[in-house]
Amino acid sequence: MxxxxxxxxxxxxxxxxxxxxxxxxxxxxxxxxxxxxxxxxxxxxxxxxxxxxxxxxxxxxxxxxxxxxxxxxxxxxxxxxxxxxxxxxxxxxxxxxxxxxxxxxxxxxxxxxxxxxxxxxxxxxxxxxxxxxxxxxxxxxxxxxxxxxxxxxxxxxxxxxxxxxxxxxxxxxxxxxxxxxxxxxxxxxxxxxxxxxxxxxxxxxxxxxxxxxxxxxxxxxxxxxxxxxxxxxVGAPPMNLLNVVATPHGLLIAGGDTVIPLPPALLSKIPQDRNIKLGVRPECFRTDAADGLPLTLRCEVVELTGPELILSGSVGGQRLVATLSPRTRATAGSDVALTLDTEALHLFDAETGMRIETA
The missing domain is CATH 3.40.50.300 (P-loop containing nucleotide triphosphate hydrolases)
Structure with missing residues (x-):
């Protein structure tokens, strides 16, 4: 009971x-x-x-x-x-x-x-x-x-x-x-x-x-x-949300020509030609990973908190925050090459706000 x-x-x-x-x-x-x-x-x-x-x-x-x-x-x-x-x-x-x-x-x-x-x-x-x-x-x-x-x-x-x-x-x-x-x-x-x-x-x-x-x-x-x-x-800093559209080649960041390539098996589970919100936790980005999905962050603000370095900037014209190791070298105005694992991606329907399951 x-x-x-x-x-x-x-x-x-x-x-x-x-x-x-x-x-x-x-x-x-x-x-x-x-x-x-x-x-x-x-x-x-x-x-x-x-x-x-x-x-x-x-x-x-x-x-x-x-x-x-x-x-x-x-x-x-x-x-x-x-x-x-x-x-x-x-x-x-x-x-x-x-x-x-x-x-x-x-x-x-x-x-x-x-x-x-x-x-x-x-x-x-x-x-x-x-x-x-x-x-x-x-x-x-x-x-x-x-x-x-x-x-x-x-x-x-x-x-x-x-x-x-x-x-x-x-x-x-x-x-x-x-x-x-x-x-x-x-x-x-x-x-x-x-x-x-x-x-x-x-x-x-x-x-x-x-x-x-x-x-x-x-x-x-x-x-x-x-x-x-x-x-x-839930999350601090909060999850990044990027407006994207699923295409046969990957996720196109709305308002630009930046495409995030995805494995075909994952891409096949995402509705095509629909407005989608791509969510990524700030702590999921890496600068030292040999593999992963590539992104280039145009860095605008660098904040050192002690245990982490917080970078604020844009990707494809949309706002993005990444929390990285304090040993990361980055300056305002520079481009920082980031990678993330496909398991770190969260997809949501932009109209209903509901999660899109890809597992």
């Missing part, structure tokens, strides 16, 4: 349909990330699962029990908010155990649960402090501890790291990953940050305009994006 089933969930506000039939089946111990831009409906879906909003249609089932109409406190779900939501006048110890206190859990049992959560989160020295005496990362650990002590069937996280600076976000991502690996808990996590999604999730649901564009593992999302939106939303 699936731990969580989201069955054709819809949500409308007046005449505006925010969720347009969401279907997800989540197994026990999975870490699902709802990923998408602001306004895509991910937080609305999380609130419906938590019971903070009711759906217009569909069903939510947790371990086989429908949650429609069930009060939030009776759903056996714990939620961690973006804003920490700590009580400023209570110590860390009481903040973590407050939910158990309200449920009349015996003191000894409550203190044991708080101590265990503090040990897991490595905040034992902070138990007698108040929230105003804590850093942002420490406050978020306390908020997570308050959810942990309840030992619920499902954890919900609503952009819990967005208020932290870059270094703290990285540290907290590691902590969340460690906790999930230790506790094998079932998690639904909302974020607009693709790095969080890729590093934390066992599966990612990429959402857009109230629908799921693709639901798959991080590897599948990155290596085989189902749509143009997924291809460009």
């Amino acid at each position: 699936s731990a969580l089933v989201v069955d054709n969930i819809r949500k409308s506000f007046a005449d505006v349909e925010t969720l347009k039939g969401i279907n997800i089946s989540l197994q026990s111990g999975e870490f699902l990330v709802l990923l998408g831009a602001s306004g895509c409906g991910k937080s609305t879906l999380l609130n419906i699962i938590a019971g903070l909003a009711e759906p217009t249609g569909g069903d939510i089932r947790l371990e086989g029990r429908s949650l429609i109409g069930v009060h939030p406190k009776d759903r056996d779900i714990a939620m961690v908010f973006q804003s920490y939501a700590l009580y400023p006048n209570l110590t860390v110890r009481r903040n973590i155990g407050f939910g158990l206190e309200m449920r009349k859990v015996p003191v000894a049992e409550r203190e044991k649960a708080v101590a265990e959560a503090a040990r897991l989160l490595q905040i034992e020295p902070l138990l007698d402090r108040r929230p105003s005496q804590l850093s942002g990362g420490q406050r978020q650990r306390v908020a997570i501890g308050r959810a942990l002590v309840r030992n619920p069937k499902l954890f919900l996280f609503d952009e819990p790291l967005s208020n932290l600076d870059a270094k703290l976000r990285m540290e907290m991502r590691t902590e969340l990953k460690r906790l999930h690996q230790m506790m094998k808990t079932t998690v639904v996590y909302v974020t607009h940050d693709q790095i969080e999604a890729m590093t934390l999730a066992t599966r990612i649901a990429v959402m857009r305009n109230g629908q799921i564009e693709q639901l798959a593992s991080p590897e599948e999302i990155y290596n085989r994006p189902a749509t143009l939106y997924v291809a460009t939303f």
Whole structure:
């Protein structure tokens, strides 16, 4: 039995349909990330699962029990908010155990649960402090501890790291990953940050305009994006997209005479004389490969980040970005010979935005 089933969930506000039939089946111990831009409906879906909003249609089932109409406190779900939501006048110890206190859990049992959560989160020295005496990362650990002590069937996280600076976000991502690996808990996590999604999730649901564009593992999302939106939303720098037309000799870059030659076996699977988007990840280009598909980049900007060199320029009059070894020699205004493997190519129908399968 699936731990969580989201069955054709819809949500409308007046005449505006925010969720347009969401279907997800989540197994026990999975870490699902709802990923998408602001306004895509991910937080609305999380609130419906938590019971903070009711759906217009569909069903939510947790371990086989429908949650429609069930009060939030009776759903056996714990939620961690973006804003920490700590009580400023209570110590860390009481903040973590407050939910158990309200449920009349015996003191000894409550203190044991708080101590265990503090040990897991490595905040034992902070138990007698108040929230105003804590850093942002420490406050978020306390908020997570308050959810942990309840030992619920499902954890919900609503952009819990967005208020932290870059270094703290990285540290907290590691902590969340460690906790999930230790506790094998079932998690639904909302974020607009693709790095969080890729590093934390066992599966990612990429959402857009109230629908799921693709639901798959991080590897599948990155290596085989189902749509143009997924291809460009996941990845930094984002995937290059070139307008091309399939010809008997290869892919002609629109607006010029540059042709990318393809093996006949691959070319035969591509619709001829149709507008196609050719996608290539920036990191898939090489300058030292003896074989591969040749491209010449007219370099305009060179950026050294430390571990990589980012070249921005054009191929056949269209924009392209390549990330290469920092030892690569390139200057603005020069031509750089690049190669890429046929397995690095992603093809999409320019009109529908759907992936063209060539495997």
